[in-house]
Amino acid sequence: MARRDDEEFAVFVAASQASLRRTAYLLCGDWQLASDHVQDALIKVFRRWSRLHDDGALIAYARRAVVSVVIDNSRRRSSTETPLAAVVETAATAPNGADELVDRDLMLRCLRTLPARQRACVVLRYYDDLAVSEVAAALGINEGTVKSQTARGLTALKAAYQQATGEEITAGGARA
Amino acid sequence: MSQDLKALLEDAVAFAPEERHSVPAIVAAARRDRTRRTRIVVSLAVAAMVVIAGVGVGILASRGTGREPAPVHKVVRVSEARPAVEGEDFVSDWSRDISTRGPMPLGIVDSGELRVAAHDDASRSGLLDPQTGRVRWLEPPPRGTYLFDASPRWNIYQTLDLEELEPNFDVQATTTGEWSRIHLPRSTWPELADQPDQVRFGGAWLRGDLIYLQFMTTTQSALMTVDLRTHETTRIDDGGAWSVAVGADAIAWAPLDRPGTVVVQPLDGGAATTLAVDLGQGCRIAELAVTATRVGVRQLCDEESGPVEVYGLDGARQVSVVDSEDVWLALTADSLLLVQPDADGGGRLLSYAFDGGAWTWLPTGRNPVPLGVAGRAALIAWTGSPTSDDLSSRHFAVLEFG
Numbered sequence: 088m089a090r091r092d093d094e095e096f097a098v099f100v101a102a103s104q105a106s107l108r109r110t111a112y113l114l115c116g117d118w119q120l121a122s123d124h125v126q127d128a129l130i131k132v133f134r135r136w137s138r139l140h141d142d143g144a145l146i147a148y149a150r151r152a153v154v155s156v157v158i159d160n161s162r163r164r165s166s167t168e169t170p171l172a173a174v175v176e177t178a179a180t181a182p183n184g185a186d187e188l189v190d191r192d193l194m195l196r197c198l199r200t201l202p203a204r205q206r207a208c209v210v211l212r213y214y215d216d217l218a219v220s221e222v223a224a225a226l227g228i229n230e231g232t233v234k235s236q237t238a239r240g241l242t243a244l245k246a247a248y249q250q251a252t253g254e255e256i257t258a259g260g261a262r263a
Numbered sequence: 264m265s266q267d268l269k270a271l272l273e274d275a276v277a278f279a280p281e282e283r284h285s286v287p288a289i290v291a292a293a294r295r296d297r298t299r300r301t302r303i304v305v306s307l308a309v310a311a312m313v314v315i316a317g318v319g320v321g322i323l324a325s326r327g328t329g330r331e332p333a334p335v336h337k338v339v340r341v342s343e344a345r346p347a348v349e350g351e352d353f354v355s356d357w358s359r360d361i362s363t364r365g366p367m368p369l370g371i372v373d374s375g376e377l378r379v380a381a382h383d384d385a386s387r388s389g390l391l392d393p394q395t396g397r398v399r400w401l402e403p404p405p406r407g408t409y410l411f412d413a414s415p416r417w418n419i420y421q422t423l424d425l426e427e428l429e430p431n432f433d434v435q436a437t438t439t440g441e442w443s444r445i446h447l448p449r450s451t452w453p454e455l456a457d458q459p460d461q462v463r464f465g466g467a468w469l470r471g472d473l474i475y476l477q478f479m480t481t482t483q484s485a486l487m488t489v490d491l492r493t494h495e496t497t498r499i500d501d502g503g504a505w506s507v508a509v510g511a512d513a514i515a516w517a518p519l520d521r522p523g524t525v526v527v528q529p530l531d532g533g534a535a536t537t538l539a540v541d542l543g544q545g546c547r548i549a550e551l552a553v554t555a556t557r558v559g560v561r562q563l564c565d566e567e568s569g570p571v572e573v574y575g576l577d578g579a580r581q582v583s584v585v586d587s588e589d590v591w592l593a594l595t596a597d598s599l600l601l602v603q604p605d606a607d608g609g610g611r612l613l614s615y616a617f618d619g620g621a622w623t624w625l626p627t628g629r630n631p632v633p634l635g636v637a638g639r640a641a642l643i644a645w646t647g648s649p650t651s652d653d654l655s656s657r658h659f660a661v662l663e664f665g
Contacts, residue, residue: 096290195275229394
């Protein structure tokens with residue numbers, strides 16, 4: 088790879104890294120892991136840099152790589168995940184003095200109750216504001232599956248959040 | 264009180280700790296990885312040359328010792344399978360118990376839609392969208408037959424002449440609505456040398472403007488096509504095959520006169536490829552499955568279950584399953600599906616993800632069977648439920664793998 092490609096890759100990393108890391112964090116719930124996943128994903132991007140750079144698919148491929156790395160990793164870790172009941176109970180009984188921290192933590196814990204692919208659909212649709220077709224491309228599944236997985240994920244997420252807080256989540260404004 | 268999801272998600276990531284990796288560190292890591300991979304490739308090439316040279320010397324020095332080069336592919340065991348997790352290992356796009364009223368699944372077409380018949384009128388056929396559950400009922404054929412395949416250009420209905428066991432096809436061109444009939448008497452069937460009097464019709468698949476037809480004896484198969492526009496038949500299996508497979512993107516057959524090889528012909532008109540299969544002593548190719556990128560091969564060794572292997576279309580052996588007692592073999596775009604007998608004889612459906620390299624078993628009831636594949640999805644049928652001994656119900660599901 089030429090030095091110019093190295094420089095362009097560095098610019099891309101600088102521009103996309105923080106956003107990819109936030110997405111990875113919502114998917115895996117751990118900032119350190121998220122950093123590692125993003126690094127792994129960016130290495131994948133680098134391997135295909137010339138081809139991706141030519142067809143303008145950089146950020147879509149990078150996002151797909153991040154999701155793929157997180158889901159692959161979650162498969163390996165699935166036996167250690169915490170059951171829903173324990174998650175919600177822990178969140179609901181946290182001390183009042185740390186409300187803001189608990190709120191952030193609670194959303195992560197509720198997300199963790201979703202299967203990895205449903206979680207990815209919800210995060211990509213409602214955090215990254217991707218259209219159904221873009222989520223389908225990022226996850227390598229068809230659009231119908233994105234819709235059904237998003238709907239199931241959203242239902243489960245709302246239920247977990249309501250169980251923990253008594254409050255409802257509204258989810259409007261996602262792109263078609 | 265309600266909270267906006269977008270705001271909650273943004274809040275959850277609002278206080279990100281400082282990034283551990285600087286941009287130069289990631290660039291350096293990526294470059295190190297690229298260099299390492301290049302070294303591995305070079306090392307493997309050198310190692311392969313050494314192995315080839317070594318094997319050559321070995322054959323000359325000790326012919327017949329049976330030594331083989333070190334494998335560079337994945338050797339996997341179905342006994343390592345863990346329970347599949349829905350949403351991670353597979354997605355259930357659609358499922359139902361057909362003991363209740365509703366459309367009866369017959370198969371899956373390349374678009375991913377299900378061929379279905381009406382519950383109370385088997386001659387009424389349609390296409391069911393697994394995502395919505397809606398059925399598009401089709402115009403019934405002139406004779407009482409069932410829908411065997413459909414594409415944007417053709418709807419094909421099939422009947423079997425029960426006296427002669429000869430297939431008939433009623434074909435509707437969707438653009439004009441016109442019907443025609445294709446009759447295939449025995450005189451038009453391909454010959455098979457081992458049991459010429461025992462040839463029977465094995466199955467049919469619609470691909471483009473052609474119907475691919477399999478004819479078979481106990482041990483051999485032949486593949487021919489019928490052009491729906493001209494009704495012209497063409498044999499395409501090199502004079503007989505151990506086994507044939509028709510996928511959505513390619514066909515494959517194992518020629519009788521070249522044991523240990525599989526010919527793969529892409530359906531887009533691309534050049535055919537011949538792959539070498541590592542055939543064991545006393546083994547023959549008993550079953551094939553083919554996708555746009557892979558071929559699955561099941562061997563039968565002295566008429567007992569032999570190894571199942573998956574090859575890339577470049578000829579590289581990718582996966583060997585060494586403890587399979589396979590009774591069904593199917594390939595989706597990203598996974599290998601096997602049905603294995605279990606302790607109580609009910610069978611278990613297992614999926615191997617090529618990407619993740621993991622075996623899982625699917626939560627079906629007894630006797631699971633993959634009825635068809637479309638891309639990443641497969642239509643699976645079984646009886647009973649995973650948690651009950653009640654076998655009175657029959658279930659169908661479209662599962663998406665990978």
